[in-house]
Every structure is written in structure tokens, then in C-alpha cells.
Amino acid sequence: MMNIAGNKTKEFEGFQGELNDLLSWSGYTAKTHDSFLSMFRNYLERGERMIRQRFEEQAVPASRIISQRSMLIDTLIASLTDLALNHVYHSPNPTKGEQIAIVAVGGYGRSELAPHSDVDLLFLRPYKLTPRIEQVVEFMLYFLWDLKLTVGHATRTVDEAIRLAKDDLTICTNMLESRFITGDAALFEVFQETYATKVIRKSKDTFVEEKLKERDRRHDKMGDTRYVLEPNVKDGKGALRDLQTLYWIARYLYEVVAMDELVERDVFTAEDVRIFEKAANFLWTVRCNLHYLTAREEDRLTFDVQPDVARRMGYRDHAGARGVERFMKHYFLIVKDVGDLTRVLCAVMEEQHRKKARRFRVPGLPVGSKSVNGFALESGRLSVDGRLSFQKSPVKLLTLFQTALEHDMDIHPRAFRAARQCLGLINQRLRNDGQANAAFMQILTSSRNPEKILMSMNETGVFGRFIPDFGRVVAQMQYDMYHVYTVDEHTIRAIGILHRIEKGELTEDHPTSATVVKEIQSRRVLYLAVLLHDIAKGRKGDHSEIGADIALRLCPRLGLNDWETETVSWLVRHHLLMSRIAFKRDLDDPQTIRDFVNEVQSPERLRLLLVLTVADIRAVGPKVWNAWKASLLRDLYYRTQEAFSGPLDETRRQQRINAAKSMVRARLENWDTDWVEQFLSWGRAHYWASFSPDVLVRHAAAAREMDEVAGKPVIRHLSVPESDITEIIVYAPDHPGLFAAIAGAMALSGAAVEDARIVTFSNSMAMDTFWIQDENGSAYDEPRRLETLKKRIARAVCGELFPARELAAARKKSLASRTRVFRVPPRVICDNSISNSATVIEVNGRDRPGLLLDLTAVLTSESLQITSAHISTYGERVVDVFYVKDAFGLKVTNERKLANIQQKLTNALQPAEGTNDQAVFLARNSPAPGKPVPAYRGQ
Numbered sequence: 001m002m003n004i005a006g007n008k009t010k011e012f013e014g015f016q017g018e019l020n021d022l023l024s025w026s027g028y029t030a031k032t033h034d035s036f037l038s039m040f041r042n043y044l045e046r047g048e049r050m051i052r053q054r055f056e057e058q059a060v061p062a063s064r065i066i067s068q069r070s071m072l073i074d075t076l077i078a079s080l081t082d083l084a085l086n087h088v089y090h091s092p093n094p095t096k097g098e099q100i101a102i103v104a105v106g107g108y109g110r111s112e113l114a115p116h117s118d119v120d121l122l123f124l125r126p127y128k129l130t131p132r133i134e135q136v137v138e139f140m141l142y143f144l145w146d147l148k149l150t151v152g153h154a155t156r157t158v159d160e161a162i163r164l165a166k167d168d169l170t171i172c173t174n175m176l177e178s179r180f181i182t183g184d185a186a187l188f189e190v191f192q193e194t195y196a197t198k199v200i201r202k203s204k205d206t207f208v209e210e211k212l213k214e215r216d217r218r219h220d221k222m223g224d225t226r227y228v229l230e231p232n233v234k235d236g237k238g239a240l241r242d243l244q245t246l247y248w249i250a251r252y253l254y255e256v257v258a259m260d261e262l263v264e265r266d267v268f269t270a271e272d273v274r275i276f277e278k279a280a281n282f283l284w285t286v287r288c289n290l291h292y293l294t295a296r297e298e299d300r301l302t303f304d305v306q307p308d309v310a311r312r313m314g315y316r317d318h319a320g321a322r323g324v325e326r327f328m329k330h331y332f333l334i335v336k337d338v339g340d341l342t343r344v345l346c347a348v349m350e351e352q353h354r355k356k357a358r359r360f361r362v363p364g365l366p367v368g369s370k371s372v373n374g375f376a377l378e379s380g381r382l383s384v385d386g387r388l389s390f391q392k393s394p395v396k397l398l399t400l401f402q403t404a405l406e407h408d409m410d411i412h413p414r415a416f417r418a419a420r421q422c423l424g425l426i427n428q429r430l431r432n433d434g435q436a437n438a439a440f441m442q443i444l445t446s447s448r449n450p451e452k453i454l455m456s457m458n459e460t461g462v463f464g465r466f467i468p469d470f471g472r473v474v475a476q477m478q479y480d481m482y483h484v485y486t487v488d489e490h491t492i493r494a495i496g497i498l499h500r501i502e503k504g505e506l507t508e509d510h511p512t513s514a515t516v517v518k519e520i521q522s523r524r525v526l527y528l529a530v531l532l533h534d535i536a537k538g539r540k541g542d543h544s545e546i547g548a549d550i551a552l553r554l555c556p557r558l559g560l561n562d563w564e565t566e567t568v569s570w571l572v573r574h575h576l577l578m579s580r581i582a583f584k585r586d587l588d589d590p591q592t593i594r595d596f597v598n599e600v601q602s603p604e605r606l607r608l609l610l611v612l613t614v615a616d617i618r619a620v621g622p623k624v625w626n627a628w629k630a631s632l633l634r635d636l637y638y639r640t641q642e643a644f645s646g647p648l649d650e651t652r653r654q655q656r657i658n659a660a661k662s663m664v665r666a667r668l669e670n671w672d673t674d675w676v677e678q679f680l681s682w683g684r685a686h687y688w689a690s691f692s693p694d695v696l697v698r699h700a701a702a703a704r705e706m707d708e709v710a711g712k713p714v715i716r717h718l719s720v721p722e723s724d725i726t727e728i729i730v731y732a733p734d735h736p737g738l739f740a741a742i743a744g745a746m747a748l749s750g751a752a753v754e755d756a757r758i759v760t761f762s763n764s765m766a767m768d769t770f771w772i773q774d775e776n777g778s779a780y781d782e783p784r785r786l787e788t789l790k791k792r793i794a795r796a797v798c799g800e801l802f803p804a805r806e807l808a809a810a811r812k813k814s815l816a817s818r819t820r821v822f823r824v825p826p827r828v829i830c831d832n833s834i835s836n837s838a839t840v841i842e843v844n845g846r847d848r849p850g851l852l853l854d855l856t857a858v859l860t861s862e863s864l865q866i867t868s869a870h871i872s873t874y875g876e877r878v879v880d881v882f883y884v885k886d887a888f889g890l891k892v893t894n895e896r897k898l899a900n901i902q903q904k905l906t907n908a909l910q911p912a913e914g915t916n917d918q919a920v921f922l923a924r925n926s927p928a929p930g931k932p933v934p935a936y937r938g939q
Contacts, residue, residue, distance in 0.1 A: 011050070012075050015043040019079060028087045036083065040076060041147055047072040052115070055288060056312075062284035063277075070104070070111040073119055073149075077102060078182040080143055084136045097127045099184040100136065101191070106152070109177035110247075114284070115291035116298075119144070122178065123155040124191055150297075158191045165199050169210050172199060173248055200252055207252050208349065215245050229477075229484055231331065233287050234299035238335025240283045243276065246338075246345055253349065267348045268341075275337050282334050285313060301331070303481070303822065319540060325477055332475035332486055339459065340420065347413030373403040375415075383412035390422040394430050397422065397462050398439040405446050405453040419460045426465035437558050440466060444495070445527050449503075451496025458488055469535050469550050476538045480822060481875025484621030487537045494530050494619035501611065509625075512634045513614045516607045525564050528555060529571035529612050548573035571608055574599065578613045582632040583872045584842065584881045587639060588690040590653065591836045596636070597643045606644070610637050626724035626777050628754055656689050663693040668700060679703055682761035686837075690757060691769075695727070699767050702731040706765070713797045715790045719781035725754065725771050726780040728789075732797050734766040737860045739869075744803025744853035745792035746772060751780050753852055756869040804857075807850035822846065822876045826909035828902045832891050838867055838883040839892040841901070845909035847878040854908040855880060862901055863887045 018039055026032050051068050054060040060068075081102050085091075091098060106120035107113060123137050137155055144151045156164070165172040175195055180188040200207075219237045228236070235241050250256055254265050259276050262268040268276070289309045290298050301309065310327035317323045374396065375382040382404055390396050397419055404411050430436050443450050443457075457463040464471025473487035483490065500506045502523075507514040520526055532554070536546035548569045555565035577599060585592045600606050613633060618625045661680055668676050679700050691699070698718065705714045713732035720727070730742055739758060746753055751772040759767045774780045780789070795801035824846040834840040843855055852871065859866060864884040872879045886892050892901070 011043075011047065015039070015075075016079065019083075023083075023087060028083065037143065037146055040080065040143070044072070044076055044147055044149075047076075048115070052292060056292070061281055062288045063281050065288055066112045066114055066284055069115065070108060070113040073108070073113060074104070074181055076147075077121070077140075077144075080140055081136075081182045084139050084143075088139055089132055089135050091132060094132075095130075097125075098130050098132055099187055100125050100133055101183040101185070101188040102181045103188060103191075104179045104181055105174040105177060107177075107244075109174070109179045110244075111179065112284070114287050114297070116150075116296050117291075118150045118152050118297070120152040120174065121154075122161070122175075123153065124161070124183075124187055125155065125157055126184075126187055127157060129155060158187070158194055161191065162194055162198055165195065166203070169207075169214060172207065173211070176200075176248060176251055196255070200255070204253055208249050211245055211249055211252075212346075215242065229481065230300055230302045231335070232300050233283055233290065236335070238338040240280075240287065242335075242338050242342060243280055243283065246276070246341060249345065249349075267345065272341060272344060276341055279334050279337050279341075282330070286331065289313065321538060325538070328477035329475045329486075332477065336459065336475065340416075343413045344417055347417065372407060372409070373399065375400060375403055378412050378414075381410040381412040382415060384415045384418050386414075387418050387422050390418060390425055394422075394425040395433060395436045395439070397426060397430075398436045398443075398466065401453050401457050401462070402439045402443050404456075405443055405448055405450060408448065411456065416456070416460055419462055423461050423465050426462065431466060431468075432557065434559075436466070441524065441558055444531065445523050449496055449499045451492055451499065454492045454495060455489075458492065464488075467554070469554070470531075472539075473535060473537055478537065480877065482620065482624070482877065483875070484624075485619075487534050490619050491531060491534055494533075494615045495527065497618045498527065498530050498611065498615040501615065510614055510618075510630065512630075512637060513611050516637070517611050520607050520611070521604055522564055522567070524560060525567050525571070526608055526611060528558065528560070528564075528568045529575070529608065530615055532568065532572050533575040533612065533616060535572075544573050544575060567605065567608070570605065571612055574609065575612055575616060578609050578633065578636065579617060579629075582636040583629065584870050584879060585840075586835070586838075586868045586870070586883050587632070587635055588686070588868075589835050589837070589883070591834065593636075593639050593643050595834070596640055600640065603641065603644050606637065606640055623777050626773070627720075628723055628725040628771065628773070631723060632755075653689060654685075657685055660688040660691075660693060660696065664696050664700065667693065667697050671700075671704075675704065676700070682763050682765075683759065684762070687759050690759075695769065698727075698729060699731075699769075702729050702767070703765070706731055713794050715793050717786055717790065719779045719786075721779045721781060724778050725773060726786075728770040728772055728793075730766070730768045730770070730793060730797070732766055732768075734760050734764050736863070737857070738766055738797065739768065739866050740853055740856040740860050741796040741799075741803070742768060742770070742793055743856050744807065744850060745796040745801065746770070746789065747850040747853055748803045748806055749785065749789040749792055750775055751789060752777075752873065753869070753871045755871065756866075758866050758868060760865070803853060804850065807853065824877045826906050828905045828909075830892070830898045830902055832893065835883060837891070838885050839898075841882045841884060841905070843878075843880045843882070843905055843909065845878060847873055847876055851878060851909075852880065855882075855905060858901070858904045858908050859884060862897075862904070864892070864901070865889070 019036075022032070022035060022039065026035075028036060048069070051065055051072065054068070055062070055065045085100075101124040103109070103122040103124050104111075104120065105122050107117060108120050113119070123133075125133055133155075137153075141151060141153060161171075161175060165175050178188075178192070178195075218235055218241065231239065233239050247259065250259065250262055250267070254262065254267065256262060256265070259268065260270075260273050263270055263273060286301065286309060287299060289312050290301065290305060293305050293308055293312075298305075306328065307324045310324040313327060315323035315327040315330075318326070370377055372382060374393075375384060377383070382400060384390065384396070384400070400411065400415060400419065403409070443453060454463065457466075458474065461471075464474045470488065470491075473491070476487040478487060478490075485493065497506070501510055501513050502517050504514055517526075528551070532547055532551050534543065534547070535550055536543040539546055551569040551572050552565060555568050560568065577596075581587075581592065581596050587593070600609065610633065614630075617629065664680065665676060682703075688696070698716065702714045702716050705716075713730060715731075716729045718727045718729075719725075728746075732738065739756075743753065751774070753770055753772055755771040757769045759769075761767060772780045774782075774785075780786065792801060792803070796803055824844070826846075827844040829842040829844075831840045831842070841859075845851070852869075856866065856869075859882060864886060866882050866884055868883045870881040872881075884892065892898055
């Protein structure tokens with residue numbers, strides 16, 4: 001191979017010798033074309049293989065690997081051009097119009113060619129396209145395509161290239177990176193000089209402005225955050241494209257070739273250049289590994305490849321931290337550095353190219369003010385006089401951000417840079433400084449939204465240095481599919497959501513929280529609890545317990561009294577309690593509410609816990625919160641609030657039952673009175689206390705419809721889009737396996753069961769109610785899908801459809817899913833203390849198509865009646881909770897029986913590939929519809 005200076009390697013000299021031998025022996029003809037193609041292919045494959053070996057076995061840096069691949073393609077194209085011009089379409093006296101320059105553009109022009117990246121070429125000609133040059137270009141392109149290279153190409157004159165560069169930002173950028181490969185060097189020099197004169201020097205400011213807008217649009221498209229579960233290493237925020245944007249802007253403004261030239265121009269420091277090169281090498285190493293692992297141009301760092309890339313880059317599992325988590329944390333820190341470099345460059349550009357800044361009027365400040373709270377005003381932004389300002393008064397590292405928030409002002413990039421350079425000033429003395437801690441608390445609990453300024457504090461590193469425990473979770477990835485953001489970004493977003501709830505901006509989404517938050521006695525407690533709730537993530541042990549201990553140490557330093565400190569610690573320790581109860585427990589079971597009341601103990605804690613829970617869940621990701629979860633939390637809150645006003649005695653329960661029956665009678669006053677009274681006699685006491693009057697009326701309608709369908713199952717639905725839920729009622733003759741059959745039909749139809757209540761009336765009929773969502777967490781309300789679902793349920797209930805068989809294919813596909821990389825240890829817990837009337841079984845494991853079918857099939861095979869089921873999915877992890885009774889309607893107390901159930905459910909969490917034979921057996925051997933069965937399920 002040879003580089004652009006013409007130096008050659010032994011590999012290239014050997015290839016060139018073989019090529020010359022073949023040309024001297026036979027020349028190029030149609031008959032020898034395949035021989036030439038084979039020779040080029042062998043050379044390319046040998047070169048690619050050697051480069052990969054250097055990368056994977058000799059640990060050659062990625063920066064050299066991408067350069068070597070560019071050199072390999074250079075030599076191949078140079079030889080191909082020679083073949084085309086001098087042997088295939090040889091002209092002894094080519095005219096000036098038949099000259100051509102082969103130019104590398106884009107990433108290839110920068111000599112940055114990843115293993116499976118496109119090869120972008122510009123065929124530069126002096127005048128209009130001649131027949132010979134057209135043939136040469138066509139021959140070369142087809143030849144390169146036959147070599148399985150992906151080639152982007154354009155054939156243009158100098159004038160055409162310049163005109164297009166003026167009109168199209170992408171073309172302008174590609175040509176900025178143009179590099180001569182072979183052909184007419186003089187023509188290329190003319191192009192370069194014309195491009196510099198007519199394009200670069202006449203559009204510097206415009207180019208920079210448009211390039212930054214282009215970057216912002218790309219960020220918006222990719223989610224506008226550096227911290228996503230599966231980042232794009234090329235186009236994501238802080239990734240390679242952002243580094244390249246810095247390079248393009250530097251080249252355009254300062255006409256430099258290498259980034260280290262910016263040191264001489266007082267744009268970057270030597271440390272900035274070192275950070276740039278470190279980030280570039282890391283990101284290119286990741287990208288090269290991605291390409292080699294996937295054998296294609298893959299730039300998404302998806303779940304399935306993250307562990308492999310981490311392993312290839314030397315990240316190993318340590319106590320308390322997996323290698324892949326440490327790798328992703330390093331990735332996020334690197335992309336954060338890229339953001340810092342962008343801020344530095346923007347600051348210098350403003351100073352050097354926009355010296356005539358407009359005067360800004362800052363609201364609330366006197367006209368002509370030159371400073372605010374000891375900070376200089378520059379172009380309407382807070383600034384400092386370099387590091388000296390912070391060295392004289394380290395507390396300014398906190399008051400800078402406090403002032404910016406208080407006056408709703410931006411911070412000048414120079415101040416950001418100085419703050420980063422002075423992080424060493426944030427020592428234990430400053431952390432114990434009363435003024436510094438007061439400034440931090442004023443930021444956290446400000447009447448203005450602190451989210452943006454806390455993000456800025458985090459970007460500079462001030463946040464993590466001032467609160468070292470928070471610094472430990474900066475860029476800490478939570479390696480699962482549930483959490484969308486890193487711990488630090490999740491926490492800051494939660495604080496922003498809390499502020500918006502408090503200000504009434506989210507009243508429509510969170511009406512209960514918006515009301516409750518106004519009744520809270522201590523805002524400081526609530527904001528600190530949100531700040532600290534995940535602060536111990538990534539450590540060995542229970543992060544809630546460790547975080548509670550951190551709160552006990554930190555809160556006094558921040559000025560909280562003993563009561564506030566103890567309350568913050570309690571909230572951090574129990575920040576998952578309310579969601580766990582609301583989503584996994586039967587709220588109609590009096591024992592559930594009693595246990596929750598005993599844990600919470602006071603209405604103030606209940607209010608604090610509700611708002612903390614809402615902010616936490618809402619900040620997990622854009623699709624995690626929904627109206628169904630809101631309704632469950634709201635229901636738990638009001639039931640608990642009611643319990644604080646008096647004991648949950650049998651008299652009050654009976655009053656609720658009587659009230660429910662009275663409301664049903666009133667709602668059905670136009671129906672046959674005898675039928676209504678018969679319906680009221682079918683349900684046991686617990687039934688009337690478990691459903692709202694609206695649902696009870698819908699149950700009555702389903703029961704009456706049974707008289708019209710001759711014993712066939714009645715299936716009714718009600719979609720509630722504003723609650724993101726669809727209710728499915730199934731009224732059918734009870735028989736073992738009924739729940740499993742319905743669950744299988746729903747799994748087959750892509751319906752996610754969120755909640756289920758199972759009731760068996762005294763007439764041996766089952767009234768099963770399911771609340772379901774679609775794959776996006778919305779109501780399952782598409783008419784065609786609903787009709788298909790109802791037909792499948794009917795066929796499954798009647799024994800005409802065996803969902804387990806059809807789910808087998810889906811399971812095989814899921815085995816190849818990229819999410820299978822996640823390890824979710826199966827766990828089954830049987831608990832007889834949670835409910836007075838039922839055994840509660842909690843199942844934790846990896847989600848997959850038809851899992852609910854498998855689990856309910858096991859419970860049915862053990863002659864257990866399911867009275868309610870609560871299904872929660874957290875990314876790849878599922879937590880299913882079943883309230884069950886034995887064949888006699890009692891708790892399961894036999895230890896051997898419980899151990900057997902536990903083992904079978906554990907086995908069901910890890911099924912063999914293929915069909916679940918147990919479910920098929922149950923479906924085949926269930927009693928026929930209508931056949932009398934003991935009414936022993938839900939009472």
C-alpha cells in the first residue's frame with residue numbers, strides 16, 4: 001500500500017508486480033476481465049484481513065486503522081485508474097478535456113475510513129463530459145461495485161462543484177475534506193484554490209451558523225441527549241459527527257489541516273487538543289469494533305453488542321460493577337467531553353469573529369449594568385476573568401450558577417471553561433462552607449425551574465465535585481431496557497418534573513400530585529429526596545438502603561434539621577414502596593392498605609411519597625408513564641388517606657358493599673327486577689368491594705348477554721384512550737385453564753396485560769376482567785386488532801385455538817433478539833403474610849412472548865384459583881403477582897406444595913425452545929365449555 005505521498009509497502013509492490021505481469025502477458029480484454037477482478041479482489045481481501053488483524057491482535061490504535069484502510073483503498077483506486085486510462089480505454093494523445101482527477105471526499109477524504117464505511121469519490125474533469133471519460137468512470141464504478149465496495153460518487157467540472165458547494169451545505173462540507181488520489185494533480189490544485197477563494201473565504205460566518213443548526217437538527221432527531229440506552233456512535237449527541245463538526249468549523253474558519261494547529265491560533269489549549277484526540281480515538285475504536293462484530297456499517301451501540309465491544313476494549317467485570325456498565329459510563333464521559341469542546345470553540349469564535357456584540361438589556365437590572373452579583377456581563381451573559389476569579393473566591397463556583405438561575409441569564413462559555421479548570425478548588429473546606437451550601441439549596445429549591453442550571457453544573461463537573469456521592473453516578477448507565485437515561489440525567493430530569501408539578505404546569509397529567517404538593521410542609525425535604533433517591537445506584541448492595549444512609553450524612557451539611565433529615569432518609573429508603581404496592585398488589589384487599597398505612601405512618605409522608613413516586617417514574621423515559629399507572633397510584637393514595645381517618649373495620653367494608661349494590665340497582669332500574677336481584681346474588685361479598693359501579697354495570701350487561709348467545713362466551717371491550725387502557729370482560733363457563741387460555745390469546749395478539757381480576761360466581765360462571773395495552777403502552781383500541789383479539793379469545797376459551805403452538809414461532813424469533821443479552825435471574829416468592837385471604841405469588845424473570853400463558857398454566861395445573869393478577873413490565877424484566885387460593889378457597893399453607901409451585905414456576909421462566917407442552921396439554925384436556933365445574937376460583 002502507499003499513502004498520498006507515494007510511499008509504498010511490500011504488499012502493494014507485490015500486487016503491482018502481479019498486475020504488470022498479467023498486463024504484459026495478455027493485456028486487458030473482455031476474456032481477461034475476471035482475472036483482473038480476481039487479482040484486485042485478492043489484494044483488497046488480503047489488505048482488509050491484515051488491517052483487521054493489526055486492530056484485533058496487535059492493538060494498533062483505531063486512528064491508524066482507519067488511516068490504513070484509506071491508504072489501502074487509495075492504492076486500489078490508483079491502480080484501477082491506471083488500468084482504465086492506460087489499458088482499457090487508452091488514448092495515446094488525450095486532449096486537455098479528457099484529463100480527470102480522482103478525488104476522495106467526505107470521511108474518505110479525511111483518511112478516516114471505518115471497516116465497512118462508504119467510499120466517497122469525486123471524478124473531477126475540466127470541461128463537459130467526453131465519451132472516453134464517461135466510459136472510464138463507468139468502468140471504474142462497476143469494477144468497484146463488483147469488489148463489493150459501497151461507493152458514493154459524483155462527476156463534476158470545477159465550476160459545477162463550486163456552484164453546488166455554494167448551494168448545498170452537505171456538498172460544501174464534503175469538498176472541504178477533498179483529497180487528491182490520482183490523475184491530473186494540476187486540475188485538483190485549480191479546484192482547491194477556487195474552492196478556497198470563492199466558497200470558504202466568502203461564507204465563513206454562514207457556514208458556521210448553518211453547520212451548528214444542522215448539528216442541532218441531528219441532535220433533535222436522535223433524542224437531544226447524550227445519554228440514551230443504545231447510542232449512535234456516529235450521529236448521536238457528542239459522538240463522531242460532533243467531533244467532525246468541530247473539525248469542519250476549525251478548517252473553515254482558520255484554514256487549518258490538523259487540530260493541533262489551533263493551539264497556535266489561541267483557539268484550543270494543548271489540553272483541549274489532547275481531549276479531542278482521546279475522544280476521537282475512543283469513538284473510532286468503538287465504531288471499528290461495531291463494524292467488525294456485525295460485518296456491516298453498523299453505528300448503533302445496541303444491547304446485544306455492548307458486552308462484546310466492552311470485552312474487546314478490555315473492560316472486565318469487577319465487584320459491584322459489570323464491565324459493560326463501566327464501558328458505557330466511559331462512553332458517556334467521552335461524549336460529555338465532546339460537548340465541552342464544542343462550548344470552548346463557540347466561545348472563542350464569538351470573541352474572535354463577533355467582537356461587535358450587541359448590547360443586551362437584562363430584565364431586572366439597571367440600564368448600563370456591567371456586572372451582576374460580582375460577575376461580569378458579556379453580551380448579556382455572566383462571565384468571569386479566567387481562573388483567577390474562582391481562585392480568589394471558590395464559593396463563586398456555586399454562586400455563578402445561583403446568579404444565573406435567579407436572574408434567568410446564560411453563562412458565558414468562558415466561565416464554563418474556567419469552572420471546569422478550577423474543579424480542584426472544590427474541596428472539603430468548600431463543601432462545609434455555609435454560604436456554598438446555602439447557594440446550592442437555593443438552586444435546588446428555586447422558584448424557577450432548576451433543571452437547566454443543574455444540567456449545566458453537571459456538565460462542568462461542579463455538581464459532582466460539590467456532592468461527591470452524586471459524582472459517582474455521573475454517566476452511570478443502568479444496564480436494562482427500562483431506564484432510558486443515565487442516573488445523573490434521570491435525577492435532574494426528575495427534579496425538573498417536580499418543579500413543573502409544583503408550578504401547576506402538569507396539572508392535566510398529574511392532577512392529584514399537583515394538588516397534594518401544595519399541602520406539603522417542607523419543600524426542602526421533597527427536593528432533596530428526589531435528588532438523593534438514586535444516588536447509590538451502581539454500588540454493591542441495595543441502593544435504597546445505602547442512599548438512605550447517605551441522606552443522613554449529607555442533609556445536615558445542607559442545613560436540614562433533624563426531622564427533615566430523618567424524613568429525607570425515610571423517603572430515599574422507601575422511594576419504590578408506593579409504586580410496588582400500587583402496581584403489584586391487590587388494592588381491594590384490606591390487608592394491602594393496612595400494611596401500607598403501617599409503613600407510611602403519617603399523611604405528610606404519604607403526600608411526599610406520592611409526589612416523589614410520580615416524578616421518579618415520569619423521569620425514567622418518555623414512554624414509561626401512562627394514565628393507568630396514574631390511576632393506580634391515585635387509588636392507593638386516596639384509600640390510604642381514608643385509612644388514616646379511621647380503622648378499616650368490617651362495618652365500613654359492609655357499608656361499601658351495600659352502597660355498591662344500591663348503585664347497581666339504581667343504574668339498572670329499567671331492567672327486569674328479578675334478573676337484577678339474581679345477578680346481585682351471584683357475587684360474593686369481596687366482589688362488590690372490588691369493582692367500581694361502572695365496571696359492575698358492564699359485568700351485568702355481559703351476564704345478561706349470555707342469555708342471547710346460547711352458552712357461548714361473551715366478550716366485551718371498552719377502550720379508554722385518556723387512561724391508556726382497554727378493558728376486556730370475558731364471561732364464560734368456568735373451567736380449569738380458562739385464565740391461561742385467555743392470556744395465551746392476548747399474547748398471540750400482542751396485547752400486554754396490565755391488570756386482571758378473576759371472579760367465579762355462585763352459578764359456576766367466570767367473570768374475568770382484564771386491562772390491557774398495546775406494544776406502545778397505549779390503549780389497545782385499533783378496531784381490526786380488537787376484533788381479531790376477541791375472536792381468538794372465544795376460540796381459545798372453546799378449545800378451538802391452542803395459543804402455545806402459535807407462540808412457539810414467536811419465541812424462536814425472540815431468542816435472536818438483541819435484548820437477550822440482559823441477564824434476569826428468575827425468582828419466585830410465595831408469601832402468606834401479605835393477604836388475609838390468599839397466597840401471594842410474585843414471579844420475577846425475563847419477559848418473552850407468552851410468558852403469562854406459561855405461568856398461569858402452571859398455576860392451573862396445581863389446581864390453584866387465581867383471584868387477581870397484577871402484571872408489571874420494566875423493559876426486559878417482568879414482575880407478575882398472582883393472588884391464589886387452593887381448591888377449597890383457602891390459602892396454600894403446605895410447605896411441600898409451595899416448594900413444588902415455586903420450582904415449577906421457576907422452570908417456566910426458563911422454558912426450552914419451542915412449544916410449551918404443558919399449556920398444550922391443558923388446552924386439550926380442559927373440560928368442554930358449559931360442563932359443570934366446581935366453583936372454586938375467585939370468590
